[in-house]
Amino acid sequence: MTFLAKPKLHHPDLQKNALGFTRRDYEGAISTLCAGCGHDSISAAIVKACFELDLPPHRIAKLSGIGCSSKTPTYFLGASHGFNSVHGRMPSVLTGANLANRDLIYLGVSGDGDSASIGIGQFAHAMRRGVNMVYIVENNGVYGLTKGQFSATSDRGAKSKRGVVNSDEAIDLVGMALQLGATFVARSFSGDKAQLVPLIEAALKHEGAAFIDCISPCVAFNNHEGSTKSFDYVREHNAAVNYLDVITGRKEITVDYAPGSVEIVTQHDGSRLRLRKVSMDYDMYDRTAAMTYMSQRKAAGEIVTGLLYVDPEPRDMHQHLRTSETPLNALPDKVLVPGSAALEKINASLR
Secondary structure, X not given: OOOOOOOOOOOOOOOEOOOOOEHXXXXXXXXXXXXXXXXXXXXXXXHHHHHXXXXXXXXXXXXXXXXXXXXXXXXXXXOOEEEEOOOOOHHHHHHXXXXXXXXXXXXXXXXXXXXXXXXXXXXXXXXXXXXXXXEEEEEXXXXXXXXXXXXXXXXXXXXXXXOOEOOOOOOOHHHHHHHXXXXXXXXXXXXXXXXXXXHHHHHHHOOOXXXXXXXXXXXXXXXXXXXXXXXXXXXXXXXXXXXXEEEOOOOOOOOOOXXXXXXXXXXOOOOEEEEEEOOOOOOOOXXXXXXXXXXXXXXXXXEEEEEEEEOOOXXXXXXXXXXXXXXXXXOOHHHHOOOHHHHHHHHHHOO
């Protein structure tokens, strides 16, 4: 039944955002993933985040690679630009698009196989270059399309559905993102919408390389006893360091204050992150402390979630390269091709 399109009729009482769009306007095709897949929850969170931020769908570019996770852009933002690249190559394709048109909002969706195996080099360079994007890894620790082998993010000692125990150390993409210079690093759980939606909203407003590792259990191959990526395991071992709400500054938003202190982080565009602290000794501004804390909690058997690190004054790839403020795709020929005299002047300066 996957060939059936969603009905385009909208109920007249559906809530609309400031642009006049309903949440249905941010949806895509009917999902073909397994019923109960965590990836569908992430798609729903992206839809909710874009709706609440009043983002024009035509200003968003969504890119992906290969895998169950990379199918999901079909299921959200159906009116946005989209490109499904080859296995592991989403970051370089997105980087090229970003260089050509810096005015779009870039959302890259990948998986643990797509980013931590064949695409690990691409992931690393996107983070170190500070590509202005939201990079979401839908992490289930298993190769779902090829029937359940361990992926590179599967924890040592985890047991497969067939009873095989993983003997390899897991690649920690959060740790890599912190080391490589990402200016917004978070981890969440597909089953925790209260935490995930504000994280995606904050990442979309962040001007720099924003990375979210989202644990997303595979109901077909990695949601059993012995798995460290199952719904039950993550819920039992989740150690949230904070929860946040995003305040755009255009209208008042009522928030539900959790016990503990409240900290506000102002972004470049004037939007503010209202951080509700859970772990009182956690400093999200200290990259080195964040890496140390992650290692300590991992040794204690905990999965740390929340906003793990943010740079309040990030720099992106365009600032590093000093590119034109006018998108390259909007520059006229006389600027892009200045002529032989200009070329000779450049060559003379290099002699």
